[in-house]
Amino acid sequence: MTDTATQFQHQTVLLTQTVASVLGVADLSQMSPKSGVYVDATFGRGGHSRLLLECLSNDSMLIVFDKDPQAIAVAHELASTDHRVRVVHDSFCNLTECLSKLNISQVDGIMADLGVSSPQLDDGSRGFSFMRDGAVDMRMDTSRGQSVGQWLKVVDEETLANVLYEYGEERHSRRIAKAIKAMESYDSTLALAETIKQAHPAWQKGKHPATQSFQAMRIFINNELSDVKDFLCQTLGVLKAGGQLAVISFHSLEDRIIKQFLNNHSKGKYEGDDVLLFAPKRPKYFDKPYRIAPSDDEIKTNPRARSAYLRGAKRSDVPFNP
Structure with missing residues (x-):
């Protein structure tokens, strides 16, 4: 092991x-x-x-x-x-x-x-967590496929917004997608989570504002x-x-x-x-x-x-x- x-x-x-x-x-x-x-x-x-x-x-x-x-x-x-x-x-x-x-x-x-x-959540290097820093990966199988960070570099803003809405049921998907696409790099989960937080106008008490967006990107990248x-x-x-x-x-x-x-x-x-x-x-x-x-x-x-x-x-x- x-x-x-x-x-x-x-x-x-x-x-x-x-x-x-x-x-x-x-x-x-x-x-x-x-x-x-x-x-x-x-x-x-x-x-x-x-x-x-x-x-x-x-x-x-x-x-x-x-x-x-x-x-x-x-x-x-x-x-x-x-x-x-x-x-x-x-x-x-x-x-x-x-x-x-x-x-x-x-x-x-x-x-x-x-x-x-x-x-997977507790190991920041896997990229699933918005509480621990690491590469923006989120792949279940790290031996193959495209990471979320790689995908964010090439995806257009409209497609990203649709993913956040469809797979995360995020009501503020469009403004969050715009903020994400304005980022200079996608090397840090904490930076991504903070960007989402700043773009999010309101969120449920006791729930991190990046929860639904991270869920959406994870579900999408892993099909x-x-x-x-x-x-x-x-x-x-x-x-x-x-x-x-x-x-x-x-x-x-x-x-x-x-x-x-x-x-x-x-x-x-x-x-x-x-x-x-x-x-x-x-x-x-x-x-x-x-x-x-x-x-x-x-x-x-x-x-x-x-x-x-x-x-x-x-x-x-x-x-x-x-």
């Missing part, structure tokens, strides 16, 4: 609820070890994976995905001590393809935590919303009948995508439908979805959990025919 990977600690959100959900049980303490093949689509620092492994039998398998090279370093260390773990350095939007390379066509459960991990949609669609073909899907989101854009996906596919509504049709001949791929929020106690001990929601559902026994 790299020094950087060990410097920062991550407190896993909705830990027991997520693992219980992906296993399809109400109480982890009352269950016997389960056998099966499971996926952690966003390994992070492995909090959910480690608890899940405690609940699985010796003949089970856990495939862990992550785009972040530092997270993958942690995953490989776990795999070196647990023969059940397989590590995939890739986005979960390539779920089906990556599982196929492992000769796996279906799994018993899939979980994902869509939040930015604490090590997060499109990846989530692709990932969710692929779970339909990958999950076995009775398999469980459990996904944690931290902001309204992702939560809305997950909610609509589960609701639509539990009611027989497909992408492109103009109205919700309750036609009995249309496959309903999930049973009734659920939503779980963190407890007040968890939010007190881990404030980053305050905006989290866990949504999930059980895969029905309807064959998937794409």
Whole structure:
């Protein structure tokens, strides 16, 4: 494991609820070890994976995905001590393809935590934080692609404003975009955050004025919303009948995508439908979805959990025919 990977600690959100959900049980303490093949689509620092492994039998398998090279370093260390773990350095939007390379066509459960991990936020060099200085990067996978700083140098003001509005729901996107494009360089996250603060006419009490703009640029540069949609669609073909899907989101854009996906596919509504049709001949791929929020106690001990929601559902026994 790299020094950087060990410097920062991550407190896993909705830990027991997520693992219980992906296993399809109400109480982890009352269950016997389960056998099966499971996926952690966003390994992070492995909090959910480690608890899940405690609940699985010796003949089970856990495939862990992550785009972040530092997270993958942690995953490989776990795999070196647990023969059940397989590590995939890739986005979960390539779920089906990556599982196929492992000769796996279906799994018993899939979980994902869509939040930015604490090590990514706390390490200023990653560029996610407006509280710690560093290069304006924000890439989940630092081994490839364009950083936010590189993108800001070439993007036009109108496009930037549209990104801030669409992905950050920032009402003052145009004046913020104008101020950002007037900057001489994009080498400092603190300088970028201060520019946004100065351009922002008003913001919510207790919330940094750069929050929504940083969120928007991060989501855009990592193609997060499109990846989530692709990932969710692929779970339909990958999950076995009775398999469980459990996904944690931290902001309204992702939560809305997950909610609509589960609701639509539990009611027989497909992408492109103009109205919700309750036609009995249309496959309903999930049973009734659920939503779980963190407890007040968890939010007190881990404030980053305050905006989290866990949504999930059980895969029905309807064959998937794409």
